[in-house]
Amino acid sequence: MQISHVQINHEGRSQVAFLLSCVDGIIHLYTQLTSSFFFPMLGRVSDHKINILFMHIFDQPTGERVICAGGQNGEILLGFYDKDGKEIKTNAIKIFSPITSTLIFQPRSHSQADELHLVVTCAIEQAIVYRSIKTNGLSVSKPLPLSGNFDSVLCSHVMDVDWDGEKEILIGTYGRQVIIYKQVTGTQFYTILWKRQFAYPIYRIVHLDLNRDGLDELIVTTMYGVHIFQ
Structure with missing residues (x-):
């Protein structure tokens, strides 16, 4: 996959669009719509x-x-x-x-x-x-x-x-x-x-079943490492 950007004219105005080439064999074009x-x-x-x-x-x-x-x-x-x-x-x-x-x-x-x-x-x-x-x-x-x-x-x-x-x-x-x-x-x-x-600041906490035993592990990401608790 690769992403690049290009300037286009869309609906009468100039704006930046993103081109994304994917493994599905298609180059996708993304433009900004009004979020409201x-x-x-x-x-x-x-x-x-x-x-x-x-x-x-x-x-x-x-x-x-x-x-x-x-x-x-x-x-x-x-x-x-x-x-x-x-x-x-x-x-x-x-x-x-x-x-x-x-x-x-x-x-x-x-x-x-x-x-x-x-x-x-x-x-x-x-x-x-x-x-x-x-x-x-x-x-x-x-x-x-x-x-x-x-x-x-x-x-x-x-x-x-x-x-x-x-x-x-x-x-x-x-x-x-x-x-x-x-x-x-x-x-x-x-x-x-x-x-x-821990030894370093905590950046993220998530849980998921890493080893597929039916029980979720607690995963703690710190500044310099990842800790897994079973």
Whole structure:
């Protein structure tokens, strides 16, 4: 595969197009369309020149879609779309810190009907969980305790680490910590379940079944290495 760009005239105006040669034997031509045609919220981002640092797209089984974008200026933008791509509603809030990650999730592992929550991590403040975002938007939130004590929080992830059917929240920090939070049963609060210090800052956390034994491994990417936990 190879990608290159070229200047073309399209719909009466000059613009840059990308040419992508692929193994399917076709050279694909990509041009820019008005983003507001598909996602009006993204069009507003462009209008206000917000430097987006992280964006998460969550597709629901019903075909509905939720998008959350976090900006360098601390702005959090949340948009809901129906199965036809029509924007239903949007929410926005601004906090005093650049946004390093946003993550939309459902709290239970095997329930597609669960309400949606949102984890937001930032460079200066504590990580925040916005609850029931489809109903409450960005008005109801809880901080993750001690998440701001280990330098900037760089990434977030959710998975069921203890196999009880409830998803835990994981964050990675520039202060070399991976912290796992578990929701206290019957409350909206989270407590630290597990914490480990690494040799270098944590850049990304994911999980997948690497060895195909039916159990997911936890993969932690640091500044100078990749760690796999079984």
